[in-house]
Amino acid sequence: MKSYLTFLRRCFQAAFIGDWRYYTWLGVLTVLCFFGLNAYANQFVSGLGTTGMTDQVSWGVYIANFTFLVGMAAAAVMLVIPVHIYKNEDLHDLVIFGELLAVAAILMCLAFVTVDLGRPDRFWHLIPGIGIFHFPGSMLSWDVLVLNGYLLLNLHICGYLIYCRYCGRRPGKWFYAPFVFIGIGWAVSIHTITAFLYVGLGGRPFWNSAVLGPRFLASAFTAGPAFIILSLQLIRRFTEYRITDKGLMALRSIVQVAMLVNLFLLVNEVFNEFYTSDRAAASSYYLFLGLHGHHALVPWIWTAVTFNVISAVLLVLPVSRRMGWLNVACGLAVVGIWIEKGMGMVIPGFIPTPLGEMVEYTPTLNEVLVCVGIWAFGLACFTVFLRMTIPILTGKVSSENAK
Amino acid sequence: MSDPSTDTGVTRRSFLRTSTVLAAGAAAVAAGIAPLRKLGQFSSVDEFLQKHYKELTPEEMKTVLSRIETEVERQYGIRPHVRDYKPMNGVEYVYALNLTRCVGCRKCVHACVAENNQSRNPEIQYIRVLKMPNDGTFDLEKSDPVYTAKAVPEAGSFYMPVQCHHCKNPPCVRVCPVKATWQEPDGITVVDYNWCIGCRYCEAACPYFARRFNWSTPSIPKEQMNTNMSYLGNRPRYKGVMEKCHFCIQRTRAGRYPACLEVCPTGSRKFGNILDPNSEVSYILKNKRVLILKEELGTLPRFFYYFDV
Numbered sequence: 237m238k239s240y241l242t243f244l245r246r247c248f249q250a251a252f253i254g255d256w257r258y259y260t261w262l263g264v265l266t267v268l269c270f271f272g273l274n275a276y277a278n279q280f281v282s283g284l285g286t287t288g289m290t291d292q293v294s295w296g297v298y299i300a301n302f303t304f305l306v307g308m309a310a311a312a313v314m315l316v317i318p319v320h321i322y323k324n325e326d327l328h329d330l331v332i333f334g335e336l337l338a339v340a341a342i343l344m345c346l347a348f349v350t351v352d353l354g355r356p357d358r359f360w361h362l363i364p365g366i367g368i369f370h371f372p373g374s375m376l377s378w379d380v381l382v383l384n385g386y387l388l389l390n391l392h393i394c395g396y397l398i399y400c401r402y403c404g405r406r407p408g409k410w411f412y413a414p415f416v417f418i419g420i421g422w423a424v425s426i427h428t429i430t431a432f433l434y435v436g437l438g439g440r441p442f443w444n445s446a447v448l449g450p451r452f453l454a455s456a457f458t459a460g461p462a463f464i465i466l467s468l469q470l471i472r473r474f475t476e477y478r479i480t481d482k483g484l485m486a487l488r489s490i491v492q493v494a495m496l497v498n499l500f501l502l503v504n505e506v507f508n509e510f511y512t513s514d515r516a517a518a519s520s521y522y523l524f525l526g527l528h529g530h531h532a533l534v535p536w537i538w539t540a541v542t543f544n545v546i547s548a549v550l551l552v553l554p555v556s557r558r559m560g561w562l563n564v565a566c567g568l569a570v571v572g573i574w575i576e577k578g579m580g581m582v583i584p585g586f587i588p589t590p591l592g593e594m595v596e597y598t599p600t601l602n603e604v605l606v607c608v609g610i611w612a613f614g615l616a617c618f619t620v621f622l623r624m625t626i627p628i629l630t631g632k633v634s635s636e637n638a639k
Numbered sequence: 640m641s642d643p644s645t646d647t648g649v650t651r652r653s654f655l656r657t658s659t660v661l662a663a664g665a666a667a668v669a670a671g672i673a674p675l676r677k678l679g680q681f682s683s684v685d686e687f688l689q690k691h692y693k694e695l696t697p698e699e700m701k702t703v704l705s706r707i708e709t710e711v712e713r714q715y716g717i718r719p720h721v722r723d724y725k726p727m728n729g730v731e732y733v734y735a736l737n738l739t740r741c742v743g744c745r746k747c748v749h750a751c752v753a754e755n756n757q758s759r760n761p762e763i764q765y766i767r768v769l770k771m772p773n774d775g776t777f778d779l780e781k782s783d784p785v786y787t788a789k790a791v792p793e794a795g796s797f798y799m800p801v802q803c804h805h806c807k808n809p810p811c812v813r814v815c816p817v818k819a820t821w822q823e824p825d826g827i828t829v830v831d832y833n834w835c836i837g838c839r840y841c842e843a844a845c846p847y848f849a850r851r852f853n854w855s856t857p858s859i860p861k862e863q864m865n866t867n868m869s870y871l872g873n874r875p876r877y878k879g880v881m882e883k884c885h886f887c888i889q890r891t892r893a894g895r896y897p898a899c900l901e902v903c904p905t906g907s908r909k910f911g912n913i914l915d916p917n918s919e920v921s922y923i924l925k926n927k928r929v930l931i932l933k934e935e936l937g938t939l940p941r942f943f944y945y946f947d948v
Contacts, residue, residue, distance in 0.1 A: 266667075273671035281677050283878045284837075285761075285854035294842040294852060354837015354852065354879025357682060361691075361817040361836055368691050368818050368834075376816035376840050438936045439810060439846025518780060528780070590933075591769060591801060591848045592779030 265616040272609010287603040292595035300578030302348035309341035311460015313423035344614035442519035454498035459573040462566035523584040543572030719866040724892035726825035737907040739947040743798030747899035754898035755873040758857030765884040803849035803884035804940035811841035829871040835880040
């Protein structure tokens with residue numbers, strides 16, 4: 237127990253120690269967080285009218301970012317499966333980074349749904365046992381359960397693993413392995429259920445498609461590992477932690493396959509929507525081609541498609557074995573999927589409305605600031621988690637050298 | 640990077656540095672949350688802790704109703720009479736709307752706003768009248784919900800008012816994560832404005848664009864307030880919650896017609912008890928040609944369109 241408290245204290249201290257780059261980066265993120273906090277305070281006082289949302293388009297960038305980030309959180313499983321099921325040695329030491337990213341991503345998800353609530357003060361109505369929880373009827377209640385469960389699972393897995401490294405012992409079998417395997421199924425469930433939130437709405441043909449769930453998983457398993465590759469590049473550049481090229485190449489092949497599956501599923505969706513000239517495809521027309529003179533999302537979706545295709549080509553070619561090109565491919569994949577799955581998936585579901593009305597959506601500055609604040613908060617969390625973990629992984633901080 | 644394991648204890652310099660950082664942090668937090676000063680009246684503890692409508696005992700309901708009367712009086716400067724109207728036994732309401740007769744005058748829209756104390760700024764309307772072209776199609780994408788004709792009906796058009804369909808299989812009720820919206824025994828789908836968390840999932844689920852959200856604090860001039868109010872119906876709503884048509888619960892459960900029906904100059908609107916075989920709506924469903932909007936979705940509306948001839 238005493239050793240555990242010392243561990244926590246030393247982790248906490250480690251978060252405040254770094255060179256000027258570390259302080260600058262965290263300083264910038266903190267300032268952005270405060271901008272976000274200020275914007276949210278405005279929204280809290282005046283209501284969601286401070287956003288660009290309307291009764292016609294009643295979800296916007298908050299839910300778009302939420303959806304994208306659930307995918308980022310689920311993507312940790314793409315490292316867990318090779319390591320724990322196929323005993324991949326190259327990725328073994330990298331799993332922890334995926335799990336830390338999952339924790340930060342879930343924190344961002346929870347923040348994004350909270351800022352989207354009209355009555356955040358009535359948050360307790362959602363707590364099982366205290367409020368009234370519409371389970372299993374409402375998909376949103378499932379989402380509350382699986383997201384919070386996933387957060388706890390990953391906190392346990394990361395915390396326990398790092399503590400064991402700190403103590404210099406192997407993780408206890410029953411305290412670790414069962415959670416890792418539950419975590420694999422759980423990761424798939426968080427993103428499937430988030431997809432079911434949309435799929436379950438019969439009045440919204442754009443979402444009411446069986447391929448949406450598989451598309452969610454494929455895009456998550458592309459964007460998540462791509463983001464992890466980019467973070468690992470930074471870790472190996474700015475810290476003393478050794479990351480092998482082999483580990484990065486193993487991740488590259490995951491992103492490669494996932495991106496191809498993602499594009500394949502997109503083609504399926506597009507064919508289904510456009511070939512039959514079904515009027516239910518109105519939202520797809522709006523998204524890809526514009527409809528009745530409205531085309532706000534057209535440049536966005538084609539940017540996303542272009543980024544994804546370039547990224548796929550780079551990933552397939554041997555050129556992306558070179559780190560520079562690999563970074564370009566991963567960067568394009570993350571941005572492309574963020575657009576495709578965020579704005580490109582949530583917004584068109586509302587346009588046209590079920591009564592055929594065309595009302596477009598543009599986020600307001602206040603709304604964008606709230607998003608920037610939450611992203612800054614999440615990146616700060618991820619940075620601090622890495623800052624605490626890396627000295628333990630390198631053995632610099634351990635129970636041996638505790639005073 | 641410096642070594643995190645070096646622990647140097649508290650020196651004067653580090654103490655000064657830490658205090659400066661903490662002070663700057665506190666100042667930044669204060670600046671960040673400064674807009675909260677404009678919050679004004681925060682919800683009372685009683686309001687915050689209030690239970691779900693269905694869990695309130697009759698005594699608790701009495702307290703809640705009188706608290707709401709006081710709240711409304713404080714906010715709008717007029718004391719209302721808020722009641723909790725209960726459903727009648729053996730009654731299931733159904734609405735029928737004659738598409739042959741409707742002329743698109745929108746009197747129903749405005750009567751609804753006045754009766755049900757909708758926010759005037761921004762104005763919230765429960766009924767949306769679609770102007771549809773008489774061109775051999777029935778395509779909602781060709782409809783115009785914001786037409787501004789000087790005189791109606793316009794040649795070459797017909798009109799279709801849409802409001803909550805009070806479905807027997809309501810998607811909005813199914814998706815609500817906190818059961819803040821449900822179907823009453825007489826078929827009315829209601830919202831507990833004190834329980835809704837404002838996630839707007841029901842608004843995304845509704846295929847009839849029938850639900851409305853309070854994007855800001857509603858504003859209603861005192862002289863336009865209808866003081867005959869019901870808990871599940873037309874009492875003023877809060878910022879950040881959903882609302883919708885409730886078949887004028889404060890009227891219909893007292894044996895009157897909805898306001899939209901009473902004001903209709905063409906007699907296009909019919910309302911009644913479908914369980915009574917002699918009611919007007921029973922006659923219409925048995926003898927007229929009926930259209931159910933989006934019947935293929937399986938929502939089983941209690942709102943029917945019908946045609947003369």
